[in-house]
Amino acid sequence: MTKDEKEMWRINIQNDADQVCRLYSAEAAHGVFQRYDATCFDDLCPSYYEEVFGDLELMINDN
Structure with a gap:
């Protein structure tokens, strides 16, 4: 994975995690990461x- 690809993933995942925090809670977003030991x-x-x-996208789109 290139540095640019990793940065793209970082931006997209963090943006979605922020949106899940706003829609549900920080705990909900944290739970997604916990399922993958992070x-x-x-x-x-x-x-x-x-x-x-x-x-994260599923959570956002379910709202």
């Missing part, structure tokens, strides 16, 4: 970027 983007395994992004 507390935030920085300690999230890159192989889970797509899954975390998808989970």
Whole structure:
């Protein structure tokens, strides 16, 4: 994964996590990361970027 790709994932995931925080709560957003043994983007395994992004998007779109 290139540096630019990782930065794109970071921006998208963090934007979605912020939106989940606004719609639901910080705990809801944190719960998504916890399912993948992470507390935030920085300690999230890159192989889970797509899954975390998808989970966050589902939460946003369900609202």
